[in-house]
Amino acid sequence: MPPRPRRAVRTLAWAGGAALLAAAVAAAALGLGGGGADPALATRTPPATATVTRTTLTDTETVDGTLGYGDTLTITGKSHGTITWLPDEGSTITRGHGVYSADADRRPLLYGTMPLYRTLEDGAEGEDVRLLERNLKALGYTGFDVDRTFTWATREAVEDWQDDLGLDVTGRVRPGDVVIADGPLRVARLKKTLGDSATGPVLTATGTTREVLVDLDVAQEHLVRKGMKATVELPDGTTVNGKVTSVGKVATETGNGADAATTVQVKVSVSGLRKSYDAAPVDVTIVSERRENVLAVPVGALLALSEGGYGVQVVEGSATRYVAVETGMFADGRVEVTGVREGMTVAVPK
Incomplete structure (x- = not known):
């Protein structure tokens, strides 16, 4: 287009x-x-x-925006081996399902915001343990407490999980064994092909919810606030409802000379989309005063x-x-x- x-x-x-x-x-x-x-x-x-x-x-303001799936995340392989399976671009991956495979072993997705930086095994304590246990519970495994301590009960749940996935049953989880993201992933672009080394960038992904990103001039920042309603006009002229979900706190300078601008990023959620736009330029109208x-x-x-x-x-x-x-x-x-x-x-x- x-x-x-x-x-x-x-x-x-x-x-x-x-x-x-x-x-x-x-x-x-x-x-x-x-x-x-x-x-x-x-x-x-x-x-x-x-x-x-x-x-x-x-009183309304209309600004330019870009409809898409939000910020892009790079999934990086952290273990040796060979890429033996990759998902399709555009596919959605949810908790517990494989993001890619190395040496025929799936690397499942777990939800969280803290990356794994060490091997989790008997005696380990910390928020990364809580993250693992929270995901195990969400996947249906029981018999342990969701806390900061990796106990024998946690080990048994990990072993059951590994057995169900067809992995080597070790009772411990290494950083390269899983992929951590804050929610479901939508595969944006593959960075590897089958047979490549499993180390380094494997693919890029986004969230699964479409949203509009607006680089708003700082002079208009006072006009928007979180929760404010908006109207989004799509490339075909139709409109959908939107709502401001976040207003950036950090200003960024872009361009040079006469084209230089200082902006903050505003995110707008949208509802009622009937057409599938992976990315598209849109107009966002915000009610700035009433x-x-x-x-x-x-x-x-x-x-x-x-x-x-x-x-x-x-x-x-x-x-x-x-x-x-x-x-x-x-x-x-x-x-x-x-x-x-x-x-x-x-x-x-x-």
Whole structure:
């Protein structure tokens, strides 16, 4: 699939608002005659009107992202021998199943975050023992306590496990006997072929859940937070729901010269995907601000006042008057205002 042209970060809420506001400022300034409580009434009905409504205004940011399976992990062989079996690229490997084989012995996957760095056997104590025992229990082996101590009961469970896998029954586990990852793996790319040495990088893998990675400019970092909802637009124009799952703490500088940028990585989970994209460029729209239960009028209803600030032309039957307003948030061509009542009719100059 050829890459789509990328769009720069843009603020959707101001796309129409800024232009209309500029037009209002450029219009002839009006004065309220010192106080503006009840300026002279006009008798000509304006050509277009709108009603002051109570609503929710939403401000959004749209940024570029990449849909994929998250960060890539390199699986490295740590024992001598020859590669005799490899999984297919794109396949999924879960706890207890083989990641690859060396000398016809499977190297099963165990879940955890601590790599094995020593042989686990009778008398060993530590969190790596707890990791092994937790996995043995999840695989259905019993008769031992899940703790930090490798006991005779742990050894018997290891022997049963090794026998079930068709491995040499030793009752101990060496670092090269297993592969440790924090969850199920999806095979991304094979680094070895059958007959290669089992030492060194064997394959790369990712998690099994698709997510969107966004390199967010640090200037926009304040707009996002964990748990925030998002909308993800796919290459075919369809959209799916998303949610921010993490916001990076470390800024990274990329590019050179005029293309240099300082970014943090934002991860967005997605749901409702119906098409299988291994990787694809996407647009991520995030709700950066929301104002609920506010009064709003079209931005085009604002008029610049000669004494400063803004006002609106209130329509009352066949007459009109000008009322000063305070502006708040701009979004979707509307602006939050105070100084008028809900249900009032205001002119919208063309």
